[in-house]
Amino acid sequence: MTHADMCRPAPGERGVTTPGSVLIVGASAAGLSTAEALRRQGYEGRLTLLDAEPHLPYDRPPLSKQVLAGAWEPARAQLRGQAQLEALNAAFVRGEPAVAFDAAAREVHTSTGRAMRADAVVIATGLTPCRLPCQESRNGQNREDGQSGRDGQSGQSGRNGPAGVHVLRGLDDALTLRAHLTAARRLVVVGEGVLGGEVAATARGMGLDVTLAGLGSGILAGQLGEQVSALLTRTHAERGVVLRLGVAVAELTGADGRVTGVRLATGELLPADAVVVAIGSRPATGWLEGSGLALGDGVECDARCRAAEGVYAVGDVASWEHEGLGRRLRLENRTNATEQAQVVAANVLGADRAYTPIPYFWTDQYDIKIQAHGLLSAAAEVSIVEGGVEGGVEGDAEQRRFAAIYREGGQVTGVLGWNMPKQARLLRQQHLVTRPLASA
Amino acid sequence: MKVTIDEDKCCGAGSCVLLAPEVFDQREDDGIVILLDAEPGEDRHAVVREAAAVCPGAAIAVSE
Ligand SMILES: Cc1cc2nc3c(=O)[nH]c(=O)nc-3n(C[C@H](O)[C@H](O)[C@H](O)COP(=O)(O)OP(=O)(O)OC[C@H]3O[C@@H](n4cnc5c(N)ncnc54)[C@H](O)[C@@H]3O)c2cc1C
Numbered sequence A: 001m002t003h004a005d006m007c008r009p010a011p012g013e014r015g016v017t018t019p020g021s022v023l024i025v026g027a028s029a030a031g032l033s034t035a036e037a038l039r040r041q042g043y044e045g046r047l048t049l050l051d052a053e054p055h056l057p058y059d060r061p062p063l064s065k066q067v068l069a070g071a072w073e074p075a076r077a078q079l080r081g082q083a084q085l086e087a088l089n090a091a092f093v094r095g096e097p098a099v100a101f102d103a104a105a106r107e108v109h110t111s112t113g114r115a116m117r118a119d120a121v122v123i124a125t126g127l128t129p130c131r132l133p134c135q136e137s138r139n140g141q142n143r144e145d146g147q148s149g150r151d152g153q154s155g156q157s158g159r160n161g162p163a164g165v166h167v168l169r170g171l172d173d174a175l176t177l178r179a180h181l182t183a184a185r186r187l188v189v190v191g192e193g194v195l196g197g198e199v200a201a202t203a204r205g206m207g208l209d210v211t212l213a214g215l216g217s218g219i220l221a222g223q224l225g226e227q228v229s230a231l232l233t234r235t236h237a238e239r240g241v242v243l244r245l246g247v248a249v250a251e252l253t254g255a256d257g258r259v260t261g262v263r264l265a266t267g268e269l270l271p272a273d274a275v276v277v278a279i280g281s282r283p284a285t286g287w288l289e290g291s292g293l294a295l296g297d298g299v300e301c302d303a304r305c306r307a308a309e310g311v312y313a314v315g316d317v318a319s320w321e322h323e324g325l326g327r328r329l330r331l332e333n334r335t336n337a338t339e340q341a342q343v344v345a346a347n348v349l350g351a352d353r354a355y356t357p358i359p360y361f362w363t364d365q366y367d368i369k370i371q372a373h374g375l376l377s378a379a380a381e382v383s384i385v386e387g388g389v390e391g392g393v394e395g396d397a398e399q400r401r402f403a404a405i406y407r408e409g410g411q412v413t414g415v416l417g418w419n420m421p422k423q424a425r426l427l428r429q430q431h432l433v434t435r436p437l438a439s440a
Numbered sequence B: 001m002k003v004t005i006d007e008d009k010c011c012g013a014g015s016c017v018l019l020a021p022e023v024f025d026q027r028e029d030d031g032i033v034i035l036l037d038a039e040p041g042e043d044r045h046a047v048v049r050e051a052a053a054v055c056p057g058a059a060i061a062v063s064e
């Protein structure tokens, strides 16, 4: 079964319980896509999108790449043009975070005291970046998401502990960080995940001295497995990034309220004028405390992305039962946001559709484009293939262009492309299309 | 229907090709989208609209 089959509403499948009004909380990739999918699938009722941020909906992947590098004007990262947004015939409420929710009444309360009720509510509030414990305690303020309606608020990293320490989630974060990096000389990136790797690569491109410190054994080791991670880590070293891996950060040092360095648990001090903390994020569910919804690792939904009667979750914030894989999953990637939106929209309109995607993410670091389809566990056995021909040979180290297949217990669980996007997609079609979707 | 693509925004996911291989393909070397049919026929409108909707780079635009 293809993604298309999965998402297109079957004739006669909907229209049973079409809601008179839909409220979407969070108007970014997942929320906006849900709104568009609702209209495309024929929904003509009232549609409202509420977002904490004042900006028009924009895309996040360019923030650590083209926008941070200065290659794109921020406006280029906008998800849709003005005309497309108007064509949606929806009410956009911006700059007003939701602070509380009553799931049984489907009523959202916002920071201005406004109450918004709808027949169906879609939760699409994404993630809030984690801070270092030493960052949070610095000014005695708890920065956990939602504690004061702060989900989705960005551009406040400067007020976290010493100035010059950043997180990167929103457009304001990216612009603040870019302004700082154009004046800084030494950057320390804390975190060896996708975001840490991308920021390190972009900052090297801007000419900064970059040190990357992280708990893991290699860049993206948890997501790509040791073999490919080792190659990526080596690439960073070749491009001049100083690596401190497998070691914890003990504290940030500062003088006159500005950051001066990062001290590691080994005692080593990494001097810095700028620090980016990229140690992961947690679902932005602070505003849902006491709502009656089950909150675990995100908003807990059934296989249909339903959290309660008339309440759905979509995107990074949503955890759901993946029937094909037979387990609960929450994905933090861009494709999931739009794909899940198609299924949620159909279900809001009365369909009964399980969401069973093949997980997929990409990352661009230097001139390397990595595409990861399926589940690439660190425990998998990795064989390098090229151009779709399985051979177990090493990928061309000079050109660094290869595709790899990940297997667990003899079963293909994932495929990866290293500067081979098309080949990776073909391998996905060959090895992954039916398996994870088998029970869909 | 008129389809336009913005190569600069394409991240090479190939979601569009998975949905509508008659309309989209990817370059061999860098995976960037190739538009095979800028004015697809009626029967493909729904699937092309869906491709534009799910494209993770917001790289596909469709006008009537
Ligand atoms: C810098 C960066 C680079 C990335 N690069 C890649 C990549 O290369 N490849 C990839 O696959 N993925 C990437 N991602 C991940 C991808 O961007 C996310 O998966 C995607 O944005 C998820 O969409 P979402 O709509 O679920 O959440 P978000 O995009 O986080 O949107 C959530 C929205 O909810 C709003 N909100 C939050 N709380 C509230 C509240 N209480 N009330 C009202 N509104 C609220 C926020 O303001 C925000 O607009 C990247 C992410 C970042 C931050």
Ligand code: SF4
Pocket: B005, B009, B010, B011, B012, B013, B014, B015, B016, B017, B024, B026, B031, B032, B033, B054, B055, B056, B057, B058, B059, B060
């Ligand atoms: S789906 Fe979008 S990003 Fe992916 S290959 Fe097609 S145009 Fe490019």
